[in-house]
Amino acid sequence: MAMLKELAGELIGMFVGEVRLTVSVLATVAAVGLLVRVSGLDPLLGGVALLLSCLALLVDSVLRGARPRGSK
C-alpha cells in the first residue's frame, strides 16, 4: 500500500513539480486553444503565443525558485 502511494506520488510529481508553473502552463494551453479554435485566431499566431508564453513562464519560474522562501 505504501509503495502504491509512493508510486502515485511519483506519477503526480512528474507533472506537478511546481504548482504555479503547472497551472500557468495549463491556463496558457487552454487560452491558446480557445483563441485558435473558438475566436478564429490565425493558428500560427496562436503557436507563436504558446511558444513565447512557455519561454516566459520558464524564466519566471526559475527566478521565483532563486528567491529565498518568504521574500516577495
Added chain:
Amino acid sequence: MMTWSVVGPAVSTAFLASLVEVVEAFTIVLAVATLRGWRPAAIGTAGALALLAALVLLLGPLLGQIPIAWLQLAIGVLLLLFGLGWLRKASLRAAGVIPLHDEEAIFAAETARLDAGRPLRRRSLQWAAGITALKAVILEGLEVVFIVIAVGAGRGLLLPASLGALAACTLVLAIGVLLHRPLSRVPENSLKFGVGVMLSAFGVFWTGEGLGIAWPGQDLALLWFAALFLATGLAGASLARKRSIEFA
C-alpha cells in the same frame, strides 16, 4: 518516410532521458547488490522490468484507439509540464540554487538505510532488499516509459524511441558492471538540461499540432524550439545565479 530530422530528436531524447533515469536506478540497485548480494537486486530489477513491460503492452494498444489530434494534445501538454519541470530544476541546479544530484551520496545513504535493518532475519533482509530494487527501477522506469511513449507515439516512432531507451540501459549496465560503483561522473545536470530542452520543445510542438497549428518547416521546427528553450534555460540560470547572490 522516416527521415533523420524526424527520428533523430525522438531517439536521442529517449536515449538521454533514459541514461539519466537508469543511472539513478542503478545507484540503488548497486547499493542493494553490494550489501545483500546480486540475487535480491536481480530479482527486484527483473520484477520491475516485467511490470513496466506489462504497462507498455497494456497502454500501447489503447493509444491506437485515441484520435491523433487528442493524443497529440494530451501528450504535448504532459510533455510541456514534464519538460519545463526538468528544465526549471536543471537551471536552478546550474545556478547553484539547489544542490546537484550526488550519486555517491545517494549510494551511501541507501547503503546505510539497508544496513540499519541488520537485526532482522536474513530472509526478511533479502526480501526488503529485493523490494528496494524493485521500487527504484519502477519509479525511475515509469519516467522512461512515459518519455518513450510521449516522444514516440505521436509519429509512430515507438520502436525507434524504445531502441534509444534500450541502448541507454545497456550502456549504463555495461559500464556499471565493469566499474562496480555508482556512476558519479556522468554529467547528470547537463544531461537533464538537454533532456528538459528537448521535452519542452516536443511539448510545444505536439500541443500546437493537437490544436491544429501547422508549424513552418514541420519537424524541423523542433530544432528551432529546442534552440530557444536552451537559450532561455541558460539565460534563466544566469539570472537566477545573480539573483541568489543578491539575496545572499
